[in-house]
Amino acid sequence: MKKVMFGMIAGSALLLAACGGAEEAATPEAEAPAATETAEAPVVDAEIVAIIEARQDNLKEMGASMRAISESMRSGSPDAMLISEKADIIAGHAATMGDWFPAGSGPEAGVETEALPTIWENPEGFDEAVSNFQTAAVAFQTAAASGDMTATGGALRTLGGTCGACHDDFRVDDD
Ligand code: HEC
Structure with a gap:
C-alpha cells in the first residue's frame, strides 16, 4: 500500500518535471522520509x-x-x-x-x-x-x-x- 503511494508521488514528480517544473521536481526529496519508513524507497546512488x-x-x-x-x-x-x-x-x-x-x-x-x-x-x-x-x-x-x-x-x-x-x-x- 505504502509502496503504491510512493509510486504515485514519484509519478506526479515526473509529470511536473515533464512540464518544466524544475523547482517542483525537488519536492519528492522533501517527502522522502515518509517513504523511507517502508524501506522501499529507491536507493540514490x-x-x-x-x-x-x-x-x-x-x-x-x-x-x-x-x-x-x-x-x-x-x-x-x-x-x-x-x-x-x-x-x-x-x-x-x-x-x-x-x-x-x-x-x-x-x-x-x-x-x-x-x-x-x-x-x-x-x-x-x-x-x-x-x-x-x-x-x-x-x-x-x-x-x-x-x-x-x-x-x-x-x-x-x-x-x-x-x-x-x-x-x-x-x-x-x-x-
Ligand atoms: C545524442 C544525444 C544528444 C545530443 C547530440 C545533444 N544532446 Fe543535449 N541533451 C541530451 C539529453 C538526453 C539531455 C538530458 C540530460 C539530463 O537531463 O540528464 C540533454 C540536455 C541538454 C541541455 C539541458 C542541460 C540541463 O541539465 O540544463 C542542454 C542545454 C543541451 N542538451 C544542449 C545541447 C546542445 C547545444 C547540443 C548540440 C551542440 C546537444 N545538446 C546535443 C541529449 C543530446
Whole structure:
C-alpha cells in the first residue's frame, strides 16, 4: 500500500518535471522520509548522481557555447577567435558523450533528469545520434578554425540539427 503511494508521488514528480517544473521536481526529496519508513524507497546512488550532474553541466556548457556562437555569427562582425574556442569546447564534449549515459542513469536514478528511457531501450539509435553529433562537431571545429565564415555558418546549421535530432527522440520535450 505504502509502496503504491510512493509510486504515485514519484509519478506526479515526473509529470511536473515533464512540464518544466524544475523547482517542483525537488519536492519528492522533501517527502522522502515518509517513504523511507517502508524501506522501499529507491536507493540514490551517489556515483550515478555525480554522473548525471556532470553530464548536465557539460550539456549546459554546450548550450551556452552554441548561444555565444550564434550571437557572434548574427552580430554582423563574427569573432572568429571566440567561435573557434567555443567550437573546441563542443568538440571536446562530443568526444566523451558516449560515456555520459551509463545504464541506471535514467529517470529510475531518483534524481531530476530529462534523459528519456528510450536512450537505453534503443541503444543503436542513441549511438547513431551521438555519432552524427560527433561528426558534425568535428566538421564545425575544422570550419571554425579556418576562419571561413560561410563554411562555418553551414557547418553550424548541420551541428545544430544533430543537437535537435537527439533531443527529439531522447530528451524530455519541455521547450
Ligand atoms: C545524442 C544525444 C544528444 C545530443 C547530440 C545533444 N544532446 Fe543535449 N541533451 C541530451 C539529453 C538526453 C539531455 C538530458 C540530460 C539530463 O537531463 O540528464 C540533454 C540536455 C541538454 C541541455 C539541458 C542541460 C540541463 O541539465 O540544463 C542542454 C542545454 C543541451 N542538451 C544542449 C545541447 C546542445 C547545444 C547540443 C548540440 C551542440 C546537444 N545538446 C546535443 C541529449 C543530446
